[in-house]
Amino acid sequence: MKNSRDENNNKNDTLTCNSITEIEDQFSKNVEDNLGKAEELNEFIACNPEISGQEYKAVEQISNLLNKEGFAVTRNFAGMETAFLAVNGENNHSRKIAILAEYDALPEIGHACGHSVSGSSSVLAGIALKDFQNKLDADIHIIGTPLEETDGGKITMAKKGVFDKYDMAIMLHMYDSNLINPVTLALDSYTYSFYGKAAHASAAPWDGVNAFNAAQLMFHAVDMLRQHVHEDVRMHGIIRYPGEAPNIVPEKCSLEMYCRAKSRKYLNEVVEKVDNCAKGAAIATGCTYKRELTDQPFDNLKFNRTGLKVLEQCYKQVGLKLNGDPLKPFGSTDAGNVSYRCPTFHGTIQLAPAGTPIHSESFEKYVHGDVANETIEKAAKIIGLHIIKIFSDNQLYNDMKKDFNEEL
DSSP: OGGGSSOOOOOOOOHHHHHHHHHHHHHHHHHHHHHHHHHHHHHHHHOOBBBBOOHHHHHHHHHHHHHTTEEEEEEEEGGOOTEEEEEEEEOOOSSEEEEEEOOOOOOBBSSOOOOHHHHHHHHHHHHHHHHGHHTTTTTEEEOOOOOOTTTTTHHHHHHHTTTGGSEEEEEEEEEESSSOOOOEEEEEEEEEEEEOOOBBTTGGGGGOBBBHHHHHHHHHHHHHGGGOOOOOOOOEEEEEEOOOTTOOOEEEEEEEEEEEEEEHHHHHHHHHHHHHHHHHHHHHTTOOOEEEEOOOOOOOOOOOOHHHHHHHHHHHTTTTOOOOOEEEEEEOOHHHTTTTOOEEEEEEEEOOTTTTSSSHHHHGGGHHHHHHHHHHHHHHHHHHHHHHHHOOHHHHHHHHHHHHHTTO
């Protein structure tokens, strides 16, 4: 995916150390001066949680704030009602940066993934950076990315080529620890539907073909497969529609399966093995089956040595220690799909005490109050400092792009 944008031919030479420090200092002051707006935004979104695809109030609130700050906001971006693109200025620089904002909530437990805080941090970073676009020779856009908890709004955008024109994308996710490169897992989710033949389970069971047996057998085969895949692989699922009544041989049964792995390449191999489990179960029971994609495939987050080294500096600069387990799987994120289109950074920042699980009521309570406000400030500063350091130094910029192309 190498193109003419991979080598830095921007209008500005590498800035001097003094000028970079001045930009960083002024940016940090901008964050502090505008922090109150982000705090109000977070509290509104946190108190009005909206599940994936229904984030109408959140988008309205964010758009109104950005309009007041001089951004032109495009709603219904990339064909999604609750997505947006916010652009400030002439939008005519040689490079482009995407600051990603999430704001969807979870059913029943609200913002237990911290998206109200992370989204507000991204908005604050964009507002605080808007005056430095000329000095960095970069258009800094804020992209509202809904549906992270379900279909993955960023996946849809990536498929449509939204991120192909960007030189970098960045956001921070809330967590119980600080990590610059959490282990994200590529994820494929499929529904396997088995079809048999109904019959009276007592009077003539030999006339039936049991679809529920096929689903059971597939589950057993997947369980046996676990010892023959890498330790980072996760395979988990549920059975749906197991039958109508005990005295009827089930003629249809569906199985939903999630498969995850550290790399997209290896996950494709795992899915092929799982497919064989379904095929074998169908043959053994005399059923037929079909496989359907349940949700869009999530890719792992690509490694970028140069960008991560700079990101670590930014954490230290705002007084944060990297205190998380770098080997513990974080889960899956649609930011991984963005990372195959442009260099992408998706660090985590500690919002809740260590050991507090995300997607829990105990995590949700930390999206309110002083801790959330302090986290918004630090997260926004990390995002902005990372952008400033890379886009003010031609060597760092070119090395980041080189790392991206080498990892493709």
